[in-house]
Amino acid sequence: MAKFMRNHPTEMRLSIVLISLCVSLSFASGSFFTLPNLTALLNNSAVNLIWAAGLLVVLIAGGIDISFAVAASIVQYLAVYVFSAIGGGNWLVGFLVAGGLGIGLGFINAILIHHFRIISIVVTISTFNAFFGLLMFFTSGKYLYNLPDWWTGRVVLFERQAADGTWAEITLPVAVMVAALAATWILIRHTTTGRQLYAFGDNPEGARRLGINIGLMQFIAFGWCGLMAGIGGLMQAHIVQEVVPNALIGRELDVLAAVVLGGARLGGGRGSVLGCLLGVLLIAVTQNGLNLLGISPFAFKMVVGAIILIAISTSNLNFAGVAASRHRKD
Numbered sequence: 439m440a441k442f443m444r445n446h447p448t449e450m451r452l453s454i455v456l457i458s459l460c461v462s463l464s465f466a467s468g469s470f471f472t473l474p475n476l477t478a479l480l481n482n483s484a485v486n487l488i489w490a491a492g493l494l495v496v497l498i499a500g501g502i503d504i505s506f507a508v509a510a511s512i513v514q515y516l517a518v519y520v521f522s523a524i525g526g527g528n529w530l531v532g533f534l535v536a537g538g539l540g541i542g543l544g545f546i547n548a549i550l551i552h553h554f555r556i557i558s559i560v561v562t563i564s565t566f567n568a569f570f571g572l573l574m575f576f577t578s579g580k581y582l583y584n585l586p587d588w589w590t591g592r593v594v595l596f597e598r599q600a601a602d603g604t605w606a607e608i609t610l611p612v613a614v615m616v617a618a619l620a621a622t623w624i625l626i627r628h629t630t631t632g633r634q635l636y637a638f639g640d641n642p643e644g645a646r647r648l649g650i651n652i653g654l655m656q657f658i659a660f661g662w663c664g665l666m667a668g669i670g671g672l673m674q675a676h677i678v679q680e681v682v683p684n685a686l687i688g689r690e691l692d693v694l695a696a697v698v699l700g701g702a703r704l705g706g707g708r709g710s711v712l713g714c715l716l717g718v719l720l721i722a723v724t725q726n727g728l729n730l731l732g733i734s735p736f737a738f739k740m741v742v743g744a745i746i747l748i749a750i751s752t753s754n755l756n757f758a759g760v761a762a763s764r765h766r767k768d
Contacts, residue, residue: 448701452716459723467730473598475605475726483722484611485670485677487715489693490700491622492666494714496699498626499659501558502637505566506663507690509543510671512573514681516584526586536698537666543569544664546670548657566690573683582681589672590679611673614639618666623711631658637707706707 463470489506496503513536521527522537527535543565550561593610600606626632638645638655646652676680700717702709723739 446710449710449713449716452713452720456716456720459720459727460620461728463723463727466501467727469647469730470727472600474600474604475658475730477596477606477608479722479726480612481607481609482726483718484615485667485674486689486693486696486722487615487718488611488618488666488670489690490697490718491618491711492655492663492715493693493697494700494702494709495624495626495635495662496659496709497702497704498559498639498706498709499635499655500642501656501659502694502704503547503558503562503660503663504690504694505543505545505547505562505569505611506667506670507686507688507693508566509664510674511537511681511686512543512569513668513671513684514603514675515573515582515683517675518585518681521586521589524700526588527590531733532589532672533669536672537665538668540664540666540668540671541661542664543664543667544660545657547664548653548660551660552653552656569648570687577634579683581683583679585675585679585681588678593676608754609677611677614669614673619711619715622662622666626709626711631766635659636707639703639708641707692721693718716760 447748460470469475488500489510492506493503516539517532517535519533520539547558547565548560550556550565551558551709594607595610595613596606596608597754626635632762634645634650635655635658637648638650638652642652645655671686674686678685696712696717697709698704698717700709700715701715702714724741728741
């Protein structure tokens with residue numbers, strides 16, 4: 439335990455904050471620790487976690503991407519027409535199409551960053567506005583409801599009826615989220631490419647001198663983020679059973695805040711899948727708790743900001759040292 443605290447201080451702090459918040463909400467609302475609410479919380483967080491997995495890789499590589507939510511909206515719209523052109527498709531085709539379109543949009547960011555030597559935040563702010571403007575211009579803001587049956591049909595992986603008659607369900611987006619987090623963990627922790635991404639994010643000049651292909655790192659990072667954006671967009675349309683061109687705008691900042699809260703450094707070279715997971719869950723639990731307590735949704739941003747400040751301020755506490763001293767006493 440002491441070794442975990444020493445090696446993962448951010449994850450440990452977030453775990454303590456998250457557990458404390460859950461305990462407090464369980465006393466404040468009898469509905470919080472119920473199976474229907476917990477499964478709904480997991481289902482509702484699935485898309486944000488898929489996006490967070492992609493953004494994590496970009497942040498580790500020293501970049502930043504705020505265009506992924508718009509990219510997901512573009513993928514949704516284009517996918518509808520692709521599926522119509524090929525006669526409907528299926529889930530396998532859906533993942534290939536959404537993933538491929540997302541990677542292509544991610545590569546646009548990588549090309550602009552690498553070949554024109556523009557910092558990533560400037561590029562992704564530009565592509566955010568360009569993508570969104572093009573989307574609204576060509577779609578005129580129209581909603582799409584006529585989606586293939588396989589895309590809108592609910593896929594329930596687990597269900598159980600609670601004592602009050604409500605149903606607890608875990609749906610397909612949760613399984614896709616688990617796969618996305620697992621794939622990201624393998625990429626950054628168990629491949630040479632992952633080690634190169636960390637090295638590049640921590641010291642770009644040093645990585646260049648070591649022979650790491652800088653352009654390749656940027657294409658991998660932003661391509662991975664685009665892949666997760668596309669898959670997340672596919673899952674979001676599956677959940678709401680429609681495509682709304684401007685529905686996802688604004689969620690990118692919540693995801694960015696959650697990933698940074700989870701320990702990913704804006705300067706690059708640091709971040710973990712566990713921290714990413716805990717950061718998104720902390721934001722989601724906070725919003726869920728406010729809803730259950732009947733607090734105005736306008737207070738959500740304020741409370742999230744306070745939680746981030748509290749979580750960051752606890753970085754001054756040396757949990758590893760406390761655990762080690764207790765171990766010595768034992």
